[in-house]
Amino acid sequence: MPATPRGATLRRRIRSTGGKVIRRFGLLPAGTPDGLGEDAALLGTSWPYEVLVYFADTTEALYQIEQWYDALRALHAEHPVVVVTRDSRTTRAIRRDSGLDVRTVAHYTTLDDVLGRSATKLALYVNHNPENFSCLRFGNLVHASLMHGDSDKLVTVSNQTKAYDFSFVAGQAAVERMARFSTLYDAHARCVTVGRPQLDDQLRLRATTPRGPLPTVLYAPTWEGGQPSAEYGSVATHGPRIVRALVESGRYRVLYRPHPLTGVRVAAYGDADAAIREYLASAPAPAEGAAHGTDTHRELAPAFAAADLLVCDVSGVAMDWLATGEPIVVTRPVGDAVIATSPLLELAPALRVDDLDDVAGLVERELTEDPTRAERLRLRDHYLGDTEPGAATRRFIEACERLMAVRDEEVARITAEYGRGTTNAQSTGSATGDEEGTR
The missing domain is CATH 3.40.50.11720 (3-Deoxy-D-manno-octulosonic-acid transferase, N-terminal domain)
Known part of the structure; x- marks a missing residue:
C-alpha cells in the first residue's frame, strides 16, 4: 500500500x-x-x-x-x-x-x-x-x-x-x-x-629561549595519512627505535611531538605513539637539564624553541623548521607513499629503516659538523621568503x-x-x- x-x-x-x-x-x-x-x-x-x-x-x-x-x-x-x-x-x-x-x-x-x-x-x-x-x-x-x-x-x-x-x-x-x-x-x-605567518611568533620565542646543557632532539612525525599513497608517517616504523637510541646514548634530551591525528586510520600508529609516550615518561632524566618528554601543546612554537635538531617526516614541519637554520633529518616512508623530488629532500639526510642502527651517530654528525648549513640557509629563502619576524x-x-x-x-x-x-x-x-x- x-x-x-x-x-x-x-x-x-x-x-x-x-x-x-x-x-x-x-x-x-x-x-x-x-x-x-x-x-x-x-x-x-x-x-x-x-x-x-x-x-x-x-x-x-x-x-x-x-x-x-x-x-x-x-x-x-x-x-x-x-x-x-x-x-x-x-x-x-x-x-x-x-x-x-x-x-x-x-x-x-x-x-x-x-x-x-x-x-x-x-x-x-x-x-x-x-x-x-x-x-x-x-x-x-x-x-x-x-x-x-x-x-x-x-x-x-x-x-x-x-x-x-x-x-x-x-x-x-x-x-x-x-x-x-x-x-x-x-x-x-x-x-x-x-x-x-605562523613562524613569526615561533622565531621570536626561539630567540629568547635559553639553550640547555645537552642538545635537544625534537622528533615530530606526521600521521599515517588518509590513504596509503599519503602514508608518510614514521611513528610505527621508525619511532620507538629513534627515541630509544637517542635516549640510551645519553648525549641528548629527546622531545616527542606527535601529530594530533596519529592512529585514527591505522591502529599500529596509535600503538607506537602510546609506546613512545610511555617510554619517555619512564626514561631516566638526562644528567643535566630538562627531562625527556612528549609535547602536546596546541602551538608548535615551544617545541621548536627548545630544539637543536629536528627529526621529522616528509611534512610541513620540515618546511617550518628551515626558518630556524638548524640541522634536520627527514625519514623515508616504508610503504607506497609517493615522494616528490625537491631541493630540501635532496639536501637533508634521509633516515630509512635500514639506517636506524646508526641514528645516534647521524644526529651527532649533523650537530657537530652540519655539512649542509650554507645550502640549507639558501633553501630557507626559496621555501619561505623573508623570515624576519612580522614580515x-x-x-x-x-x-x-x-x-x-x-x-x-x-x-x-x-x-x-x-x-x-x-x-x-x-x-x-x-x-x-x-x-x-x-x-
Whole structure:
C-alpha cells in the first residue's frame, strides 16, 4: 500500500525530531558536523565582515585552523573577519581560543541570504573539505586556499586546488611544485607567496629561549595519512627505535611531538605513539637539564624553541623548521607513499629503516659538523621568503587586501559590461536548493 500523505508527513517529523535529538546530545559519528546553527537569528540580517574564513570541519580538525589564529587576528584588526562553521562545538572552541567572531551556519540558504546584503569580499579556506563547495558557490567573492602547512607531500599539489581563485603559498618552492605537478594549472598566475605567518611568533620565542646543557632532539612525525599513497608517517616504523637510541646514548634530551591525528586510520600508529609516550615518561632524566618528554601543546612554537635538531617526516614541519637554520633529518616512508623530488629532500639526510642502527651517530654528525648549513640557509629563502619576524604576517594582510581590490575591480567591470543586476546576487545560482547544497 502506498504511504498516505499524513503518514509520510509523520515519518518526516519523526526523522527530523530524531536528528535534532542526536545532534543536541552529540551522538554523531566522528567528523560529522552537528548542524546546530544560528540560522534563525541570521536570516534577514547583514554583517560587517569583509573576510570570511570557511571551516566546515569538526573539533578533530581544529589544528588546521588554529595555526592561522594569529594571522587572522592581525587581519581582523584592519579588515573585519568572521569564521563560519557548520558545527556548534567547533564554534565554541574557535571563539574561546582565537577571540575571533564565529558564526555557525547549518544551511546554505542562510549564507546566501546574509551574504546577499553584506560587504564580504574574500573567502579563505584552510583545507579541502568537500563541504567547502557550499561556500565556493558564491561568485561575488574571491576564494583563496590557505591550507594548513606547506610540504613536499604530493597531496599539497592536489587537483582540488583548482577550485579556488588563488592559492596562498609560503614561497617560490611551492609555486614551482604546483607548476610541475598540477596539470592545466597556471601556478605562476594563481599562487600568491606570503611566507609562513605562523613562524613569526615561533622565531621570536626561539630567540629568547635559553639553550640547555645537552642538545635537544625534537622528533615530530606526521600521521599515517588518509590513504596509503599519503602514508608518510614514521611513528610505527621508525619511532620507538629513534627515541630509544637517542635516549640510551645519553648525549641528548629527546622531545616527542606527535601529530594530533596519529592512529585514527591505522591502529599500529596509535600503538607506537602510546609506546613512545610511555617510554619517555619512564626514561631516566638526562644528567643535566630538562627531562625527556612528549609535547602536546596546541602551538608548535615551544617545541621548536627548545630544539637543536629536528627529526621529522616528509611534512610541513620540515618546511617550518628551515626558518630556524638548524640541522634536520627527514625519514623515508616504508610503504607506497609517493615522494616528490625537491631541493630540501635532496639536501637533508634521509633516515630509512635500514639506517636506524646508526641514528645516534647521524644526529651527532649533523650537530657537530652540519655539512649542509650554507645550502640549507639558501633553501630557507626559496621555501619561505623573508623570515624576519612580522614580515610574513604583513605579506599575508597585503595579499588579502590585493585580492579584495581585484574583486572590487572585477565586480565593477562586470557591472559596467553586463549591468548591475548581474552582480547583486552573491550566489552563482543553485537549482538544487538548501538541502541538496548541504548534504
